[in-house]
Amino acid sequence: MVVKFFSNSWYCVGDSVQGASHKRNKINRQDEIGIPRAYADFPLVVSVADGHGGKDYFRSDKGAKIAVDTATEVCQQFFSAIHIQKYNPENNKDYRESLRREIVRVWRERVFEHINVLQPYDDEELERVCQKQKSNRTTAAIKNRPETPSNDPVLIPYGSTLLSVVITEYCIAYLQIGDGDIYCINRDGKISRPISKDPNLIGNETTSLCSVEAWSDLEIKIVPIDEQSPPPMMIMLSSDGYANSYPDDTAFQKVVCDYFKKIYSYKDGVIDGITDIGQNLPHWLDEASEGGSGDDISLVLVGNVDYLK
């Protein structure tokens, strides 16, 4: 469980639990979360990553950890470099394009480093990797985009999703590749998804950082912050194990709203609400996995309390 406060305005709370079915089958947790240190400066980067698991993705727990670390480092550097004085919303398209390529490039570089330096594949693992067939999207994708890093099958065992939110003084960026959910509670009290759900992904299908065209599957939305468009009151990131523990989107949106209500229901202040959530979160997430999907569940809540002032 992690509870962090970054300034008078922003807080964060999150946790990641091993799924009930993973406990039964003695499978390590494949999810990971990334949260900045307390009182960190902008840009603040929070992330949730969900390693795919299963025999084809036998290092996906490592892939998820590399994903959240990559997102933190790349996004911090990227948005620090833009800086408030240089930020121009008209350039959002260019920012998105550069950021998605950089995240995928660095993730792949670090996976290669992990394989080559920290934990080389043993003979049995290598054989499993070599059994991989070529993807039917490979050839054209590589030909058309030679700058795209290779679809080397050695990457596949590290397959992971990534959800990140970057908060600066001047904008908020939402990033998502693969399944999982990002929800906002906006200033008008309405709930929204900053990045639309991919209608092509149902059941256990996902896009992935290990995919050939990961850079194009990585959705990014950058929303400027100003007086007319203040930041959301709360943003929630979660791995798909959480939403899959409820019957439908409507039922899961109630979860989002309930967290928001809990934070603001304490008469002595939101700090008590946030701390209470932090203390209970491991139990709540365990309970959801046991009674729901059985999958690992990760959750990060990040919120802004400026509007209370």
Next chain:
Amino acid sequence: MSNRPGGELATRPLHFIWICDCSGSMFGEKINQLNHAIRDSIPEMKTVSGENPNATVLIRALKFSSGAQWMNKDPVPIENYTWVDLDADGVTDLGKALSMVADELKIPPMTERALPPVLVLISDGQPTDNFDSGLKELMDQRWGQRAVRIAIAIGNDADNDVLQKFIGNTEMKPLIATNAGMLVKQIKWVSTVVLKAASQPMSQTRDAPKPTTNVPIPTVPDDVTTSATPADDVW
């Protein structure tokens, strides 16, 4: 009482559908053995289901001969499911059967959060109606494309090309039952091994190597695909 955010939790539904040929050529021992094999597999399906409390296994059966008919259109949880014996008579309207399955795999009534459904087609003959049209309707549905599709051919007269088209994956061949013992083994394999694999799927990347099944299915053991006593092969 827990003050956990959110309302009632839900496990993920896993729809398992038997699609059974009840044409006249199935009359006699074939349909009797089919009834026996599926009825006997139910307790083992309950055991497999009980091992994964995070999936709710829901069973349906559809028979096809001259037309097609749901034995139970509403899915029944495996705990409450009982097999109703099928009779054989008429022709082989497989296209109609697949069209009716396609209707049930639409979203809604299916949900996006379901586990990939398992469709088990059992047939001894050749379609007498427009099979391609029925298959297209099935494959036009997102859950139709992503379903685990298994086919069992009863005897050597079954149209394996049709069954292979239904499976849609060259790595997975139709199982061929040439006697009652093999049929029992194959039904048991489908209703336990395949059910278990489908109830605990891991994520699949969209550009995973093709052809593949949406759920990794263990290799079929030799004793399920090969008759131990060829002299017993009567179908």
